Amino acid sequence: MSLTIESRPIVDVAAGVRVRFARTPEEFAAVVELRRRVFRDEQSLVETEVTDSEDRHSYQALAVIPDGAIGTGRLTPPTVARPEAHIAWGATLPTFRGRGVGTEIMRALLASADAARMPVVTLSAQTHALAFYRRLGFIPYGERFLVRGIEHQRMARRRPL
Numbered sequence: 001m002s003l004t005i006e007s008r009p010i011v012d013v014a015a016g017v018r019v020r021f022a023r024t025p026e027e028f029a030a031v032v033e034l035r036r037r038v039f040r041d042e043q044s045l046v047e048t049e050v051t052d053s054e055d056r057h058s059y060q061a062l063a064v065i066p067d068g069a070i071g072t073g074r075l076t077p078p079t080v081a082r083p084e085a086h087i088a089w090g091a092t093l094p095t096f097r098g099r100g101v102g103t104e105i106m107r108a109l110l111a112s113a114d115a116a117r118m119p120v121v122t123l124s125a126q127t128h129a130l131a132f133y134r135r136l137g138f139i140p141y142g143e144r145f146l147v148r149g150i151e152h153q154r155m156a157r158r159r160p161l
């Protein structure tokens, strides 16, 4: 199945959205295109490169409606270099925001982390999204910092007992 990137708003996204993990080259291409649209074109957070070395050993969530892919997020399991699991590249296309898609993506990633008994998950939140991550159980720690002019805050969530 080839995935297009859907940009038309629809009324009831949350009811029709499915979150799954990318398994094919076409699905990973959709993940990359979503990152380009949000982190390069919209936010200028990255200049060109929207993939990195952690993609190879990470789980890529993809939120899909019948017409195409509208959101994504990545869970990287703990490594020697970074002992905590890490979530990054979370994005929903602008016209689909505020409808629960990002929350569904995060729930899928966290459910996987919990099922694999990863004790702590960290992320670097853009500070406009702090409340979004707090609602999912993340707690801020450390100093805020800037990435290409966008303020970030490190956050962590412990696996529920």
Ligand SMILES: CC(C)(COP(=O)(O)OP(=O)(O)OC[C@H]1O[C@@H](n2cnc3c(N)ncnc32)[C@H](O)[C@@H]1OP(=O)(O)O)[C@@H](O)C(=O)NCCC(=O)NCCS
Residues within 6 Å of the ligand: 038, 071, 089, 090, 091, 092, 093, 096, 097, 098, 099, 100, 101, 102, 103, 104, 124, 125, 126, 128, 129, 131, 132
């Ligand atoms: C942050 C983001 C992934 C949330 O996705 P989403 O699909 O809108 O998430 P939900 O609908 O489940 O939750 C929306 C909540 O996120 C918050 N939010 C943060 N930025 C928002 C935005 N630009 N538009 C809408 N909601 C936003 C709101 O507080 C909202 O809370 P509410 O439900 O009380 O209104 C999405 O806004 C996005 O892609 N932003 C640009 C990229 C980005 O900043 N990614 C996060 C990197 S740390």
